[in-house]
Amino acid sequence: MLDxxxxxxxxxxxxxxxxxxxxxxxxxxxxxARRQEAIAFVDPSAEWQKPAHDLRDDGYxxxxxxxxxxxxxxxxxxxxxxxxxxxxxxxxxxxxxxxxLDDAALEAYPDILRLxxxxxxxxxxxxxxxxxxxxQNVHLLASLxxxxxxxxxxNWHVDRNDSMVIKQFLYVNDVGDDEGPLGFISLKDSAxxxxxxxxxxxxxxxxxxxxxxxxxxxKGPAGTRTLVDTGxxxxxxxxxxxxxxxxxxxYNSGFAREPRERDWGQxxxxxxxxxxLQRRVLGID
Numbered sequence: 097m098l099d100x101x102x103x104x105x106x107x108x109x110x111x112x113x114x115x116x117x118x119x120x121x122x123x124x125x126x127x128x129a130r131r132q133e134a135i136a137f138v139d140p141s142a143e144w145q146k147p148a149h150d151l152r153d154d155g156y157x158x159x160x161x162x163x164x165x166x167x168x169x170x171x172x173x174x175x176x177x178x179x180x181x182x183x184x185x186x187x188x189x190x191x192x193x194x195x196x197l198d199d200a201a202l203e204a205y206p207d208i209l210r211l212x213x214x215x216x217x218x219x220x221x222x223x224x225x226x227x228x229x230x231x232q233n234v235h236l237l238a239s240l241x242x243x244x245x246x247x248x249x250x251n252w253h254v255d256r257n258d259s260m261v262i263k264q265f266l267y268v269n270d271v272g273d274d275e276g277p278l279g280f281i282s283l284k285d286s287a288x289x290x291x292x293x294x295x296x297x298x299x300x301x302x303x304x305x306x307x308x309x310x311x312x313x314x315k316g317p318a319g320t321r322t323l324v325d326t327g328x329x330x331x332x333x334x335x336x337x338x339x340x341x342x343x344x345x346x347y348n349s350g351f352a353r354e355p356r357e358r359d360w361g362q363x364x365x366x367x368x369x370x371x372x373l374q375r376r377v378l379g380i381d
Contacts, residue, residue: 105295112256112353119351120259127351130228133376137219144216147323148223151262155283155329156312157224159217159264162319167266170211171318174236174268174343177201177208182238192250192334197236197343203364208234211266212345213374220323221262221347228376229262230350233357236268236343239276239334251296252330254286258352261327267320268341276336277313278322285310286330302330350379 120127139145147157162168181196202209212234221229255261271277281302289297289305299308314322324331327348334340350356360366361380375381 102292102294119353120349123351127227127349130350130376131226134222134225134227137222142219144220144223148220151220151224151323151325153283155286155325156280157220157323159220159321159323161321162317164319166207166210166214167319167321169207170266170343171268173205173207174266174341177205177236178238178268178341192240192242192247192336194238194240195235196238197234199363201236202234206368208236208343209365211343212264213370213377215371215373217264217321217323218373218377224325225260225262227260227349228373229260229347230356230379231358231360231377232346232348232350232352234343234345236341237334239336239340239342241336241338246298246332246335248296250332250334251298252302252332253296254328254330255326256295257354258327258348260347260349261325262347263324263326264345264347265314265320265322265324266343266345267316267318268343269339270317271320271340271342272315274337275340276334277315278324278331278333278342279311279313279335280324280326280329280331281306281310281312283325283328286328289330297330306330347377 137144147159150157160167162171177196181198181201182194197208212231218229265278269275285306289302293301302308314320346357356379360378365378366380370378370380372381
């Protein structure tokens with residue numbers, strides 16, 4: 097027999113699916129236009145084709161890192177934000193990390209948003225997902241050491257709030273075992289998690305479906321960049337023994353269960369110079 101907590105989760109999942117479909121139907125013209133526009137980036141000779149195919153087929157892709165000037169600039173900008181904001185930033189609902197980035201910091205350090213709107217990364221997502229993505233948000237997270245008891249998103253889960261959820265992770269400091277590498281399993285392995293399961297699964301739960309040895313743990317120097325389809329790939333984060341800093345860029349379809357988190361056209365962003373693709377991703381075209 098299903099317990100009450102799982103029944104509630106299943107109810108909310110079903111409601112979420114209905115609400116997503118209603119939003120798509122209510123905005124069908126724009127939804128279809130974004131799918132049609134993505135075709136323009138299907139270019140076999142373009143350098144984003146391999147990571148796009150990796151993201152589509154495997155659920156993740158690695159992007160060029162600190163050797164790229166715009167990546168190095170974003171890392172340096174994030175470090176300046178950390179120095180200025182860490183002492184006064186508030187913890188989010190999840191007590192194991194803090195969000196350090198606000199609109200004032202985004203405006204003061206434009207290299208962060210330029211990284212989020214890197215056209216090669218956007219083209220990668222567009223080709224992999226078959227639609228122009230929407231920039232949901234950008235967070236600079238400090239993952240904090242805590243107890244050995246894992247909570248919430250420190251456990252395995254997928255992001256179910258949209259039909260398309262892609263995250264770009266940029267490490268701002270070097271990440272080894274102590275800094276809690278991002279952990280996930282591939283699209284193929286995630287498909288083995290079948291049946292009715294709770295939103296969060298423990299390591300023991302996941303081991304019933306997938307060999308723990310198949311976990312991909314992303315370790316690397318500052319500037320390491322990874323795209324992960326977190327809407328389909330089971331993943332976990334913030335299992336740290338030492339503080340880890342990461343910039344996380346959230347892309348989705350723009351037609352999630354709830355209204356768009358950010359209306360970029362009502363912020364300072366609307367007055368900056370962007371390409372047509374970047375404007376579409378911002379929703380200010």
